[in-house]
Amino acid sequence: MEYNIKTNYEKTLSDTYTPVELYLKIRDKFPESFLLESSDHKSKENSYSYLCFNPIASFLVENNKTKITYPDSKEQVLNTNEIDVSDKLYNFCNSFKTKDLNLGFVANGIFGYVSYDAIPLFENIKFKQTNTDIPLVQYHVFKYIIAINHFNNELYIIENLFNDEDSELDFIKDIIANRSFPTFKFRTEGEETSNLSDTKFLSIIKKGIEHCNLGNLIQVVMSRSFKRRFKGDEFNVYRALRSINPSSYLFFYDYGNFKLFGSSPEAQLKIAENEAVINPIAGTFKRTGDIEKDKQLAEKLLKDPKEIAEHIMLVDLARNDLSKSGKNVVVDKFKQVEYYSHVIHLVSKVKANLKKGYNPIKILAETYPAGTLSGAPKYKAMEIIDENEPDNRGIYGGAIGFIGFNGELNHAIFIRSFISKNNELKYQAGCGIVSKSIPENELNEVNNKLSALRKAVELAKTI
Amino acid sequence: MKEILEHLYQYKSFSKDEAKVILTDIASGKYNHYQIASFLTAFIMRSISLEELKGFREALLELSAGIDLSPYEAIDLCGSGGDGKNTFNISTLASFVTAGAGIPVAKHGNYGVSSVSGSSNVLEHLGVKFQTEEKKLKQQMDEANICFMHAPFFHPALKEVAPVRKQLGVKTFFNMLGPLVNPANPKKQLTGVFNLELGRIYNYLFQDTDTDYSIVYALDGFDEISLTGNSKIFSRDKEIVVSPDYFGFEKVNYEDIHGGSTKEQSAEIFDKIIKGKGNQSQNNVVIANAAIAIKTYNNKLDIGNCLEMAKDSLYGLKALNSFNTLKNLS
Numbered sequence: 001m002e003y004n005i006k007t008n009y010e011k012t013l014s015d016t017y018t019p020v021e022l023y024l025k026i027r028d029k030f031p032e033s034f035l036l037e038s039s040d041h042k043s044k045e046n047s048y049s050y051l052c053f054n055p056i057a058s059f060l061v062e063n064n065k066t067k068i069t070y071p072d073s074k075e076q077v078l079n080t081n082e083i084d085v086s087d088k089l090y091n092f093c094n095s096f097k098t099k100d101l102n103l104g105f106v107a108n109g110i111f112g113y114v115s116y117d118a119i120p121l122f123e124n125i126k127f128k129q130t131n132t133d134i135p136l137v138q139y140h141v142f143k144y145i146i147a148i149n150h151f152n153n154e155l156y157i158i159e160n161l162f163n164d165e166d167s168e169l170d171f172i173k174d175i176i177a178n179r180s181f182p183t184f185k186f187r188t189e190g191e192e193t194s195n196l197s198d199t200k201f202l203s204i205i206k207k208g209i210e211h212c213n214l215g216n217l218i219q220v221v222m223s224r225s226f227k228r229r230f231k232g233d234e235f236n237v238y239r240a241l242r243s244i245n246p247s248s249y250l251f252f253y254d255y256g257n258f259k260l261f262g263s264s265p266e267a268q269l270k271i272a273e274n275e276a277v278i279n280p281i282a283g284t285f286k287r288t289g290d291i292e293k294d295k296q297l298a299e300k301l302l303k304d305p306k307e308i309a310e311h312i313m314l315v316d317l318a319r320n321d322l323s324k325s326g327k328n329v330v331v332d333k334f335k336q337v338e339y340y341s342h343v344i345h346l347v348s349k350v351k352a353n354l355k356k357g358y359n360p361i362k363i364l365a366e367t368y369p370a371g372t373l374s375g376a377p378k379y380k381a382m383e384i385i386d387e388n389e390p391d392n393r394g395i396y397g398g399a400i401g402f403i404g405f406n407g408e409l410n411h412a413i414f415i416r417s418f419i420s421k422n423n424e425l426k427y428q429a430g431c432g433i434v435s436k437s438i439p440e441n442e443l444n445e446v447n448n449k450l451s452a453l454r455k456a457v458e459l460a461k462t463i
Numbered sequence: 464m465k466e467i468l469e470h471l472y473q474y475k476s477f478s479k480d481e482a483k484v485i486l487t488d489i490a491s492g493k494y495n496h497y498q499i500a501s502f503l504t505a506f507i508m509r510s511i512s513l514e515e516l517k518g519f520r521e522a523l524l525e526l527s528a529g530i531d532l533s534p535y536e537a538i539d540l541c542g543s544g545g546d547g548k549n550t551f552n553i554s555t556l557a558s559f560v561t562a563g564a565g566i567p568v569a570k571h572g573n574y575g576v577s578s579v580s581g582s583s584n585v586l587e588h589l590g591v592k593f594q595t596e597e598k599k600l601k602q603q604m605d606e607a608n609i610c611f612m613h614a615p616f617f618h619p620a621l622k623e624v625a626p627v628r629k630q631l632g633v634k635t636f637f638n639m640l641g642p643l644v645n646p647a648n649p650k651k652q653l654t655g656v657f658n659l660e661l662g663r664i665y666n667y668l669f670q671d672t673d674t675d676y677s678i679v680y681a682l683d684g685f686d687e688i689s690l691t692g693n694s695k696i697f698s699r700d701k702e703i704v705v706s707p708d709y710f711g712f713e714k715v716n717y718e719d720i721h722g723g724s725t726k727e728q729s730a731e732i733f734d735k736i737i738k739g740k741g742n743q744s745q746n747n748v749v750i751a752n753a754a755i756a757i758k759t760y761n762n763k764l765d766i767g768n769c770l771e772m773a774k775d776s777l778y779g780l781k782a783l784n785s786f787n788t789l790k791n792l793s
Contacts, residue, residue: 028659031682031695031704182510182660184667231670233663256695256704422701 003057003071005098006161007108010169014148014155017176019049020239022146024181027235027254030054030144034111034253036402039246047151050402052111054143056162059092059110061085061118061137063130068092071141071162085121085137086361093361096141098160098405106404107147107158112139113253113260113414114368116397122365125382129392133421134258139403144172184233186460195391196224198443204388205442208433211384218313220375220384223396223430224446228457234259234420240459241418245341245452249412251400260395262417263452265340268399269367271409274354276326276363280314282372282432283307283346286448287339298337298344306436311335311346317371317378318350324366326352342452360409364399370413373397373430395419396428416453427453464498471505482518483525490526490620499627503635510660511636513667516643519636520668523644526620530597530612532647535604537569538760540752541642542655544576545634546686551722551732553687553748554655555582556782559737560753562609563781564772566760569604571645573614576638579722580729583613588730591790599792600647607788617646643668652676653756655686659695666697675699677759679752688751690715690744696755710754710770712747719744737783750774 023035033053056071061080066088068076078088093110101107118136120126145158157176159169196204201224208220238252238261247263270277283304285297301307315331323329333349354363374397375381385393401411419426429449431442467485470477477485489499506515540558555572562568575581580588587593593613594600603610615621621637628635639661642654652674656662662680669676678697681689682704688694690707691714707714719742723729736745753773758766776782 028663031659180509182512182664184513184663232667256693257702423699 001070001074001095003096003162005071005096007098007101007158008161008167008169009101009103009107009156009158010173012155013153014150015153017148017155019051019148020242021181022051022176023252024183024235025175025178026051026053029175032140032254032256034142035251036111037242037250038248039242039250047149048105049148049150050111051146052140052142052144055140056143056160057092057096057141059089059112059137059139060135061121062135063132070095080121085118086359086365089137089139089361090359092139093403093405096405100406101158103147103156105147105149106402106406106408106410107156108145108160109402109404109406109408110139110141111253111402112137113395113400114364114398115395116369116373116393116414117395118398119369119382123379125379127386127392129386129389132392132394134255134394134419138255146176184236186230186232186234186236186463188457188461189229189231192226192228192454194224194226201446202439202443205431205433205437205439207388208384209435209437209439212433212435212437217381217384218376219310219371219432219434220381221373221430221432222385223389223393223428225391225396225426225428226450228425230423230425234261234418234425234460236460236463237261237418237425237456239463241453241456244456244459245416247340247416249401251412253400258419258421260400260414260417260419262414264400264412264415264417265345266370266372266413266415268370268401268411268413269364269409270411271354271360271363271407274356274358275351276322276354276367277349277351278318278322278367278370280311280318280348280350280370280372281338281345282311282314284445284448285344287342287344294339294344301344301346302335302337306434307346308335310432310434311348313376314371315348315350317376318348318367321367322350322352325358325363326354328353343448358407360403360407364409364411368399369397372432373413373415375432393428397430416449418453425457464494464502468498468501468505471502474509476512477515477518479514479518479521482515483522486519486522486620487526490522490623492623496627499624500631503627503631506636507633511639511664513664516636516639516664517668517671519640520643523618523620523640524646524648527617527644527646528595528619530600530617530647532569532600532604532610532649535567535569536651537567537604537610537647537649538651538653538756539569539571539642539645539647539649540653540756541571541645542686543638543642543657543661544573544578544581544686545638545657546655546684547657548685548689549578549722550685550687550689550720551736551745552580552582552585552729553720553752555585556733556736556749557752557756558609559782559786560749560773560776561756561760562607562785563776563779563783564753564757565608566757567604568609569612569645569647569649570609571612571614571642571647573641579724580726582611584726585729585733586611588726589734589790603789603792606792607785609785609789611789612646614641618644639664650674651760653752653759654678656680657686662695662697666702670699675759675762677755679755688748688755689717689720690748690751691717691720698759709766710747710751712751715744715748720748737786739778739780739783746777750777753777
């Protein structure tokens, strides 16, 4: 099937708007709208925010059924186990014929996620835990995309028209120009709960250590999840989170039945100009709040044999993953110290060239889950995770982002993020376990990683 | 009023208590129509805050002739109206189907504003007499399992602003208040909304009450489950988007659920459907909305059971029986 899409756009200045403000104006005019932001505005390439609304086509994988809908309301339902999801999704992507607007950034494509639970769709592995509360894979094409270039303070309203639809750009401009938008309160109810007690989680960590000692694994990432009930508007938690934990990947996806939002520091995979890039992030120290002390910590981190071993292993994993379809795999940056709001990380950059006509979804499938979310050897680690964690991971450890119709891709790992469903916020974090791990430290690592999220929940109550 | 207006012109909002006092004063005739018009206009130009809406609601409820139907633990099914779609009287029919299914209904309704024929129009046309006395309403509950409260009879406050609203001819915050001010203040409620913004604000408002509720909005613009596409349903513990599939029904065409273009036609359509002689689309839409009401009333039932109860009520003519009983009581 082919769909010819006529794309219009208008450009104006963005300096009197913020992405959050625009999202508040749009979210109830158009159900199921998305917001993607980046707080990394230092470079021109990374300084775009997107608002996407009015979905016109979708690709959705549930356990057994894959449902594809098109702009003319045509619907295809397939048996998931009879199809190759990455091929089908790529075909879906390619069924939209658009003109490249040559705006210098990805102005059109599909937005969505692949969950951790979707791994068996791409890899020969079976998870015991199969119950999922959200779809495994979900991508949408939107009629409207607002792209904000923070570097030049430009705002683009991009409109995808199918057939002889009339342009409604004026209507969208009116919504944007409206000065009034409502805000609401947020509050929590009851205490935080976890799917594991500290004691139980410690015993799972010990099991991980045992597997490493036995030589079954070099590293494994075990995780636990937390829940908090709430009332009111959880968008305030996103607002608080983006203030407390500004990250390269900030997003708020409203799917109607549930919402995904977060502040991920880590790219799963980036593809641009036939080049695929992974930035392994591993080695974590908690920040003290004192710059001098943090510097000393960073030096300590660079000398810590356990952290270094972990980091090298992850760089190797990334090299391995990228070599499946890529050529000329190179480690571009190695072990650089990067400061985040609450933690210090070691970061590297691994890149590879891709053949023309590559399927970006296939490359994504080959590189996820990240080693930082599974372990090494990856396959065995995933089996052991599945055996030991009490619940399926859902989207935690999956990837979220967009794929341009031009083949560019940018996905973050779904970490430091929330799932909001049934008036409950769910968040999850893990720790990288090696044979030398000290269980209590690993337990604390999970808390360190979640500290920005917990603070955001508290701050959200006050705005 | 001068301070109130200046407060508004500076984009400030009112606390719940301030809002309550203002509306109470308006109802008592303290302000003239020009002042009221200006006051209403400020709220058309900006979103109403949750606190303000709560205050206005409290004022209206306190001023209303309160009716105590608490022993019946009834549910109200009442849309905001104002979706501009002119569908047939879906929620009124769903009310009788719900009552016929054994669930007590205390329905609040009014004449149509944007639609040709609101619930009060159609019931009046078919011979239902509006009652205001608690005793009579209780008798309706006892015998028909449903009572009908015609809003203007219970809300003297609305009389004061009625001419201004009419002259303005546009939606004001009063359109948001209808479903929130049932004089019997029932603890169960199914309400439709004319847009998602209103759905959100109702959701947050009901979250702070002890009412079990469902708020429905069909994403293609209807203030009820229209089965023409997906619908959003907010309730105390979740918000979901459901397709016609959820009810086991096919998608419905907009043309099939049109209301009449006159009051007579609307009454005719109502009469046909309540007698179980509606077309498939009409019946399914009524059943879907009644099923959500039943589920709101008893969350333990699964939607399949609720649908069965609703079908049995409509096709087994229990809804008709409820309606006839109500009519003959008048």
